[in-house]
Amino acid sequence: MKSIPLAALLALPLVALAQGNVLIDITDPEGDDVGDGTLVYPRDSAFAPGDLDLRGLRVFAEPDALRFEARFRNPIRHPSTVKAGGLGSEDLSLFARHGFYAFNVDIYLDTDRVAGSGRTDTLPGRGARIAPDHAWEKVVVLTPRPELMRRQLHDARTEGPASGQPAATGSIDQAVFFATDVRVRGRSVSFTVPRSFLGSLNVADWSLTAIVTTAKLQIEAGLTLGKASAVAAEPLALGAQPPAAGRPEVAMGYGAERAPATAIVDLLSPDARQQTAQLAPGGQLIGLNRDNRFGAAMTLPVVPVPVPVPPTGPAPPVAASPTPAPPVTPTAPPAATPRPAAGAAALPAPAASASAPRTRDAAFFEEQELRLRALKRLRDGGLITEDEYQQKRREILEKL
Ligand SMILES: [Ca+2]
Ligand SMILES: [Ca+2]
Structure with missing residues (x-):
């Protein structure tokens, strides 16, 4: 050849x-x-x-x-x-x-x-x-x-x-x-x-x-x-x-x-x-076809695009890992082996930002308690340092 x-x-x-x-x-x-x-x-x-x-x-x-x-x-x-x-x-x-x-x-x-x-x-x-x-x-x-x-x-x-x-x-x-x-x-x-x-x-x-x-x-x-x-x-x-x-x-x-x-x-x-x-309330998604066109049911009214809300501050710099991660086995299901890191998942997301204060009802205080407990578990499991623990704890307590 x-x-x-x-x-x-x-x-x-x-x-x-x-x-x-x-x-x-x-x-x-x-x-x-x-x-x-x-x-x-x-x-x-x-x-x-x-x-x-x-x-x-x-x-x-x-x-x-x-x-x-x-x-x-x-x-x-x-x-x-x-x-x-x-x-x-x-x-x-x-x-x-x-x-x-x-x-x-x-x-x-x-x-x-x-x-x-x-x-x-x-x-x-x-x-x-x-x-x-x-x-x-x-x-x-x-x-x-x-x-x-x-x-x-x-x-x-x-x-x-x-x-x-x-x-x-x-x-x-x-x-x-x-x-x-x-x-x-x-x-x-x-x-x-x-x-x-x-x-x-x-x-x-x-x-x-x-x-x-x-x-x-x-x-x-x-x-x-x-x-x-x-x-x-x-x-x-x-x-x-x-x-x-x-x-x-x-x-x-x-x-x-x-x-x-x-x-x-x-x-x-x-x-x-x-x-x-x-994506507006009550809206329906319309499929597309190979001709890059909307389907026959395309009767939605065109609405003005709302002005996006600008972010409240600049994004912090990317924390890049200096060393590549060790190879992982692709076939291993992530949750099959309980990892200590799973405790991190128990940490509820931080409450809404200061621009939208949460109502201090029973659910709010229960949430803060859960966060404090999850935080302690992370520290006790060695997943965060004592400094990180104290800092996060202060953040939570300041909101109470
Ligand atoms: Ca798009
Ligand atoms: Ca896009």
Whole structure:
């Protein structure tokens, strides 16, 4: 076989080599990582403005699979380079083993394009609804802890009918796919989804609805401390961190009087005005197709984009880990081995910022007590230093 001259190889367009067979290519505006227009980034330097700003989604044909590629505004930071408040001295690689940590991407696929056929709800913790004309049969989920999230969803379904989400336990794996074959490169993260899950590879005939939510940086304590834990009673959020009032540490904040209707930070839509309208209270998400157009049901009024609330202060510098994390075994489920660090998960998020003072009711004082106890547990477990303990304790007590 004759080898190809180097000059000829170099002459090939690089994009052609890298992209393969693009079936879908939908772009998204820059700077709309503000949900319905009211969101501000968390205080913790693990999140920098733009980290959750989706810029595009492409779908490629592969043998017996589709590859989805989400592109973001910022280079995707590796979990081993980032520490987050509340995790003590641990970097995020303990919790996120697939090369990213900050976001979840759900892609809801309407594969039959029959109005009213399929589900119109979204996964737990997202809080959005999808228009009946785009009701989905399959959902593909990119999340930093896919194995754990899959188990959470199964556990929730087997523990009782309380949640009212996907019905039969056996059908979960047919409807929900948690991606584990994940590749992160620069600003892009891609993953493959096999035909055996999708049923066919005719994505060009489908309608898809893609959303970005903030990923929870901490494993829910209820999973590792037993079901008796109060945290276990929290509604299933499936790795999505909902926005909270003010400017919280590891959750998206908002300055508006009313909480956003959904936990969505960025909705895939070439038109930023559509994002604002669809994420408004009572709004419905509208799927997109290969022509980058809205579906036939696109009748939503265009509403003015609210002015985003500026952050209350500059983000602190990134606390980069000087040494790379030790290699981890990708197959080990994060929660299978109880770690002392799990105690960190019991530390409730800090109360809302000073701009939105909490009512000092019984729940408030109970929360502060829980925080103090969790803090003591972290110190006793050697997860934070005595200085860190005293400083956090002072912060809590000053609020009482
Ligand atoms: Ca965007
Ligand atoms: Ca968007």
